[in-house]
Each structure stands twice: as structure tokens, then as C-alpha cells.
Amino acid sequence: MHYRIGTRGSKLALVQSEYVKRRMEEAYPEDTFELVIIKTTGDKVTDKPLAAIGTKGLFVKEIEEELLSGSIDMAVHSMKDMPAECETGLTFAKAWKREDCRDVLILKTAGSFSELPSGAVIGTGSLRRACQLAMLRPDIQFTAIRGNVDTRINKLMDDSYGLDGIVLAAAGLNRLGRSSEITEYLDPEVVIPAPAQGVLAIETAEVNTELLDKINALSDDNSDREAVAERTFLRLTGGGCHAPVGAHCVTKDNGDLRMVVLFGNDDCSRILRIEVTGTDSEAVGHEAARMLGLE
Structure with a gap:
């Protein structure tokens, strides 16, 4: 065929x-x-x-x-x-x-997120990323940035854009063979990735x-179970590009699933996080939504 x-x-x-x-x-x-x-x-x-x-x-x-x-x-x-x-x-x-599900920072001069000076500008087109990073560093500014990986990195290096860093998905950089350009990997328990990222x-x-x-x-069985749990939660939030939604599911050594999720409103003034465990992918997604009052 x-x-x-x-x-x-x-x-x-x-x-x-x-x-x-x-x-x-x-x-x-x-x-x-x-x-x-x-x-x-x-x-x-x-x-x-x-x-x-x-x-x-x-x-x-x-x-x-x-x-x-x-x-x-x-x-x-x-x-x-x-x-x-x-x-x-x-x-x-x-x-x-699944590839690496984490978000990463590529910084122009700073060695880490914590070393960024107050007032630094980070480029990201993702409300989910901006909301979570702003919670960690309210003294940092965020600006919308679009384009493919090359375009975003070029904008970072172009002084006219005034960027101190950008946020990207590790998976994309790994697949492009550009992981050496990553400054810092963000802990997925702290900056929760997009559902099924990677x-x-x-x-x-x-x-x-x-x-x-x-x-x-x-x-891959584990990757599929994790993706189903995360995507089930996404579906129940009605999530898309308009509200910050994150989910990070891992398969424990005993085969159980553990998932941390994030859900917020479109101005990031209300961000909720919870953790759920279970054995069935869809049930884990439903339980996360239920605990947040979404079903």
C-alpha cells in the first residue's frame, strides 16, 4: 500500500x-x-x-x-x-x-531564571507559560512572541526586540538537534507543561x-496512558488557547498514574493546581476535573 x-x-x-x-x-x-x-x-x-x-x-x-x-x-x-x-x-x-515534556528557557545572557534581573522581558506565545512564570517572578515582564523555533531564537538574539529570554518546549529543540542551546529546564512539577506536550x-x-x-x-503503553489522562482533563476543561491549562502525568513504578494539573482564568488572576492518582487514564482525568469543580 x-x-x-x-x-x-x-x-x-x-x-x-x-x-x-x-x-x-x-x-x-x-x-x-x-x-x-x-x-x-x-x-x-x-x-x-x-x-x-x-x-x-x-x-x-x-x-x-x-x-x-x-x-x-x-x-x-x-x-x-x-x-x-x-x-x-x-x-x-x-x-x-514520548519526548521530554518539559518547558525550557533560552536566555540571552543570564545563566538561569533566578538570575534574570528585575524587569527582564521573556517572550512566549503561551498564556500557560506566562502565568506560571509570573507567579514565580512577578518582577519579570512577558511579551507575546510567535513563529517557529528558528524565528523565536532569532528574535531573542535581535536586540531590537528587547528580549532577555524565550520559553520553548524541550521536545521540539531535541527533535531539531538544538538542545545545546537550552539554558535551563523547567521542573514540570513547578511549571506544568501543556497536556500531552512531547x-x-x-x-x-x-x-x-x-x-x-x-x-x-x-x-508505547506508558506514554499512551499518560497522554490519555492529560487529554481527558484538557477536554473536560474545554481548554484550548484561551485559558491556562496544564497537565503532567507520570507512570509510577507500580504502574499507577500520578498527575498534577493546572487551570486558570484568562487574566491569570486565579490559578488552581491539584494532584490526583489512579490506575485508569480517563478516570484520572475525570477526577482532576471533578476536584476543580469542572464537572
């Missing part, structure tokens, strides 16, 4: 899609795979913060339309960019092995069960 893999055209998206393509080719040498580049709303509108654009699924809508039309057979996304609800007729494969979302049509089975055969 010949399969078409839909992807955004950014360097990171292509690296991720090439990785999926390579693993599928190795596992299924009788099949062939090609990448199809699709431009999304999030790629076209780069001068506004995500929360200001006003729609969920900024990086996926056009790709999902191609999936539903049958123009492509599967699509690769960053799971943290995906809407809480899967589009009708589409489904996600089980998660493969997980690749591999999406197919629900009816394409043969392809789905092939993808699922390469999944």
Missing part, C-alpha cells in the same frame, strides 16, 4: 513527520510512504498571539480537511497543538514513545482501521 502523510511545512513539523515516515517504512517495508505539506491558519497568521486569533485547532484544521476528503491517509501533529475534541470521523492512534499526534480516518492498527503496533 502507498500512504500519504500530511504535515505542516515548518522545519519541526517536517522532522517529526520524517521520523514517523522512517519508522513506518522500517516496520512495514512492503508499504510506501510520502509526505504532503499543507499550510494551516496558524502558519499564515504569525503576527498575533494564539489566544487572540480566536479559533482552536489553528495548526490542524486544513490538514484534517484533507484527511476527511481522503487526499491524505494520515497526519502528524504535535499533540499539544490539537483541540481537546477530535474531529468527527477522525481518530488519534495510540501514542508512541507526544506526537498521528491522526487517521476512523474507517482506516488497517492503517490505524499498523500505527498502534508501534505505540
Whole structure:
């Protein structure tokens, strides 16, 4: 069989899609795979913060339309960019092995977050990141920044932007081979990552069960259980780009799940954090939402 893999055209998206393509080719040498580049709303509108654009699924809508039309057979996304609800007729494969879920800082001159001078300016397009870091350092300023990894790092190094640092996902830098540029890794228990950060979302049509089975055969059980718990919580918050939502689930040595979550309002004046444990992924997500009064 010949399969078409839909992807955004950014360097990171292509690296991720090439990785999926390579693993599928190795596992299924009788099949062939090609990448199809699709431009999304999030790629076209780069001068506004995500929360200001006003729609969920900024990086996926056009790709999902191609999936539903049958123009492509599967699509690769960053799971943290995906809407809480899967589009009708589409489904996600089980998660493969998760990359590092942490947020990281790349600082221009300071050696660590704690060493930043009062009034320093940090660039991030994420309300979740800004809210949590502001709680730790209320003397620091945050400004919206958009663009791919290269664009953001270039803005940091360009003095005209007045940035002292930027916040990025470790997973993206690792996949791009740029982890040496990281100044500091942020503790995921302190700065809680986005739900399913570091997980690749591999999406197919629900009816394409043969392809789905092939993808699922390469999944990682712990990564999948953790992603399901975090995404269940995200769905119950109604979360997207408009409110700070974080979730960090880990599998303990005994197989139980432990998850810390964050939920707040859009001006960061009210931020709630709780911790839950359990054995069933969806139940853990539901319990976290229940404890926050969200269901």
C-alpha cells in the first residue's frame, strides 16, 4: 500500500513527520510512504498571539480537511497543538514513545531564571507559560512572541526586540538537534507543561482501521496512558488557547498514574493546581476535573 502523510511545512513539523515516515517504512517495508505539506491558519497568521486569533485547532484544521476528503491517509501533529475534541470521523492512534515534556528557557545572557534581573522581558506565545512564570517572578515582564523555533531564537538574539529570554518546549529543540542551546529546564512539577506536550499526534480516518492498527503496533503503553489522562482533563476543561491549562502525568513504578494539573482564568488572576492518582487514564482525568469543580 502507498500512504500519504500530511504535515505542516515548518522545519519541526517536517522532522517529526520524517521520523514517523522512517519508522513506518522500517516496520512495514512492503508499504510506501510520502509526505504532503499543507499550510494551516496558524502558519499564515504569525503576527498575533494564539489566544487572540480566536479559533482552536489553528495548526490542524486544513490538514484534517484533507484527511476527511481522503487526499491524505494520515497526519502528524504535535499533540499539544490539537483541540481537546477530535474531529468527527477522525481518530488519534495510540501514542508512541514520548519526548521530554518539559518547558525550557533560552536566555540571552543570564545563566538561569533566578538570575534574570528585575524587569527582564521573556517572550512566549503561551498564556500557560506566562502565568506560571509570573507567579514565580512577578518582577519579570512577558511579551507575546510567535513563529517557529528558528524565528523565536532569532528574535531573542535581535536586540531590537528587547528580549532577555524565550520559553520553548524541550521536545521540539531535541527533535531539531538544538538542545545545546537550552539554558535551563523547567521542573514540570513547578511549571506544568501543556497536556500531552512531547507526544506526537498521528491522526487517521476512523474507517482506516488497517492503517490505524499498523500505527498502534508501534505505540508505547506508558506514554499512551499518560497522554490519555492529560487529554481527558484538557477536554473536560474545554481548554484550548484561551485559558491556562496544564497537565503532567507520570507512570509510577507500580504502574499507577500520578498527575498534577493546572487551570486558570484568562487574566491569570486565579490559578488552581491539584494532584490526583489512579490506575485508569480517563478516570484520572475525570477526577482532576471533578476536584476543580469542572464537572
